[in-house]
Amino acid sequence: MKLGRISVDTPFGAVSRLVAVDPTKNRVVDLATAELLRRQAKGATRDAAQRFASAIFPGSMSAAIALGDIFLETAHEAVEARGDDAATPISSVNWISAVDPPLIRDGLTFVKHIRQFHERVGAEPTEALLEIPGYFKGTPFTAVGHDAEVPKPFYTDYFDYELELGYIVGRVCHNLTPDEARKALFGVTIFNDWSARDVQKIELKIGMGPGKGKDFAFGIGPWIVTMDEIGRLDDLEMTVRINGKECSRGNSAETVWSPGELLAYMSISEYVQPGDLIASGTVGNGSGLEIDRKLEVGDVLELEVSRIGTLRNRVGPPEEKRWWPERRKKFW
Structure with a gap:
């Protein structure tokens, strides 16, 4: 899997988002958004789905990696289930450092x-x-x-x-x-x-x-x-x-x-x-x-x-x- 970080503008300023990258389809998938939609489809409320998705896919790549196997496992599941609904063309995103390393x-x-x-x-x-x-x-x-x-x-x-x-x-x-x-x-x-x-x-x-x-x-x-x-x-x-x-x-x-x-x-x-x-x-x-x-x-x-x-x-x-x-x- 290819994983990166992009910067997204919001009313509160720029925030970092974790994405799965698919160069063959010329797209990135916002992992938190895909997981939110997947959780809602399984019966979670929007607030609960958002809390879960944000915990698994924070803006920090290092924090996500520290979660262990659940990070990659959930990323694959989210992309497979709702990747099409959370995709953005690669050419339109603002890349930031692929990882925010502690050291x-x-x-x-x-x-x-x-x-x-x-x-x-x-x-x-x-x-x-x-x-x-x-x-x-x-x-x-x-x-x-x-x-x-x-x-x-x-x-x-x-x-x-x-x-x-x-x-x-x-x-x-x-x-x-x-x-x-x-x-x-x-x-x-x-x-x-x-x-x-x-x-x-x-x-x-x-x-x-x-x-x-x-x-x-x-x-x-x-x-x-x-x-x-x-x-x-x-x-x-x-x-x-x-x-x-x-x-x-x-x-x-x-x-x-x-x-x-x-x-x-x-x-x-x-x-x-x-x-x-x-x-x-x-x-x-x-x-x-x-x-x-x-x-x-x-x-x-x-x-x-x-x-x-x-x-x-x-x-x-x-x-x-x-x-x-x-x-x-x-x-x-």
């Missing part, structure tokens, strides 16, 4: 990207990459969806993208094995780890992980494909287009660490939550750094992954510069 964790697993990234920056990959599946934590509050405009940060002269897979966690995970962790995944989406390369370079020297080099935006979408539908994760074709022209192509095959190993490691002595997004790291050829292509205002970026879809965003003008730190005098 974003971004790994580094694709062998070709690791090699090519380090070649571009003139460094050797650290052998620590072979010891543990490293990752950084990103803010979930700047997640953007399909067709959103992403302002180019005013503080960067090297605006970049990173084409990745985003694994969505399906239940609370604590001290799991890789096999257990693989079974705990809910689905997969496309993840764009937008990057300010010049600021990232400085932050890496500090050794505390990325901050302003990453946290200004994370692209998630256009929708989530559940694990039962996506099938294998090691044979996905991954393509980058800028302004309609294909720039690069990669494949999800060659990794240092599997998705199960990534999640299992993250769950050690920690509680990973339903709806958390775990990113794969960039696929080989999946960043502008690897092909010497910076993004500029007005560029339209399309990241396509087979069996998932296409995540498209436009680079917008920078926000107004208010303040930026000045270099301090050396004190050691």
Whole structure:
């Protein structure tokens, strides 16, 4: 099943709605509306049906995933019973981030990207990459969806993208094995780890992980494909287009660490939550750094992954510069 989130205008402001996506029929189905109609047909009052539908299909994808099996089971039943009555053309909806993750964790697993990234920056990959599946934590509050405009940060002269897979966690995970962790995944989406390369370079020297080099935006979408539908994760074709022209192509095959190993490691002595997004790291050829292509205002970026879809965003003008730190005098 393909599941996403859209924004709908109401007299009280914009609200998020969970939808089932059917690209073959060029439509999305508002799951809460479909379930309301299904419950009413079974004898529930409108108020009771609305309370039930809103509980199973809130605006939060993470909250819905946390309900467990009843979420997907009810989604299938609602679409089958009343999908036609709650459908909207795909072309008319306003997409938002496919999931509202409690936390974003971004790994580094694709062998070709690791090699090519380090070649571009003139460094050797650290052998620590072979010891543990490293990752950084990103803010979930700047997640953007399909067709959103992403302002180019005013503080960067090297605006970049990173084409990745985003694994969505399906239940609370604590001290799991890789096999257990693989079974705990809910689905997969496309993840764009937008990057300010010049600021990232400085932050890496500090050794505390990325901050302003990453946290200004994370692209998630256009929708989530559940694990039962996506099938294998090691044979996905991954393509980058800028302004309609294909720039690069990669494949999800060659990794240092599997998705199960990534999640299992993250769950050690920690509680990973339903709806958390775990990113794969960039696929080989999946960043502008690897092909010497910076993004500029007005560029339209399309990241396509087979069996998932296409995540498209436009680079917008920078926000107004208010303040930026000045270099301090050396004190050691």
